[in-house]
Amino acid sequence: PRSNRPKSKEHKRLNTHRLVLQYIVPCMNSYGLCIVDNFLGEKLGDRIVQEVRRVHEDGSMQDGQLACQTLGQTKAIRGDKIAWVEGIETGCHNIGVLLSRIDKLITFADGKLGSYKIRGRHKAMVACYPGNGAGYVKHVDNPNADGRCVTCIYYLNKNWNAKEHGGVLRIFPEGKSYVADIEPLFDRLLLFWSDRRNPHEVQPSFATRYAITVWYFDSEERAEAKRRFRDSTASSQSSTTS
Ligand SMILES: Cc1cc(NC(=O)CCC(=O)O)nc(C)c1Br
Numbered sequence: 001p002r003s004n005r006p007k008s009k010e011h012k013r014l015n016t017h018r019l020v021l022q023y024i025v026p027c028m029n030s031y032g033l034c035i036v037d038n039f040l041g042e043k044l045g046d047r048i049v050q051e052v053r054r055v056h057e058d059g060s061m062q063d064g065q066l067a068c069q070t071l072g073q074t075k076a077i078r079g080d081k082i083a084w085v086e087g088i089e090t091g092c093h094n095i096g097v098l099l100s101r102i103d104k105l106i107t108f109a110d111g112k113l114g115s116y117k118i119r120g121r122h123k124a125m126v127a128c129y130p131g132n133g134a135g136y137v138k139h140v141d142n143p144n145a146d147g148r149c150v151t152c153i154y155y156l157n158k159n160w161n162a163k164e165h166g167g168v169l170r171i172f173p174e175g176k177s178y179v180a181d182i183e184p185l186f187d188r189l190l191l192f193w194s195d196r197r198n199p200h201e202v203q204p205s206f207a208t209r210y211a212i213t214v215w216y217f218d219s220e221e222r223a224e225a226k227r228r229f230r231d232s233t234a235s236s237q238s239s240t241t242s
Pocket residue numbers: 064065082127136139140141142153169184200201202211
């Protein structure tokens with residue numbers, strides 16, 4: 001049947017173009033966040049879930065670094081375990097395909113997402129909330145102009161029921177009277193501005209909750225952040241040597 005006929009390359013390219021220009025760009029510029037459901041389709045989505053499960057079961061995930069230093073009950077602050085993945089490691093091929101598909105979206109959108117010029121990104125952060133009721137305290141991804149401009153999160157959780165499992169990502173768009181409650185649903189891609197416009201939290205999760213996050217850099221802000229970092233380390237070295 002036509003439905004599973006392989007889409008021509010050109011056909012797929014036009015689909016991406018339309019998705020970006022008619023939906024993602026206007027949505028980001030109006031609301032500062034955007035949800036794309038059924039991003040890759042079930043087959044590829046399933047393969048990515050399998051790879052993430054193996055990364056988790058191989059024990060290659062470490063406890064996420066603390067969102068803020070609190071003595072004693074550190075576990076209560078960060079329950080998620082994370083692993084940094086480029087997508088070229090053995091057994092991570094499909095995670096690599098996901099990253100190249102998100103890269104294509106961002107490249108198509110370049111120049112139209114705010115006034116950002118995006119020329120690079122972080123490695124992907126594969127995260128797992130173990131479902132013990134842990135979540136993630138409210139925070140801003142990039143509060144001090146470290147260069148990150150867009151946060152992209154790909155969710156991998158089939159049959160997720162927020163009533164029962166919690167794990168909702170709640171975004172508090174700055175200056176708005178509403179909050180955005182986003183369920184971490186399978187094959188869902190979420191994009192939002194990484195700066196103070198989008199404080200967010202993960203509500204307590206009561207089932208295993210997987211997500212893959214990539215942060216894209218604005219070239220100017222990133223270069224400036226590197227300059228500031230170089231100056232600060234240089235000055236601290238000079239003060240120690242003097
Ligand atoms: C390590 C780290 C994780 C996160 N994750 C979330 O905000 C959760 C998003 C979701 O899974 O819905 N954010 C920051 C700023 C750092 Br750093």
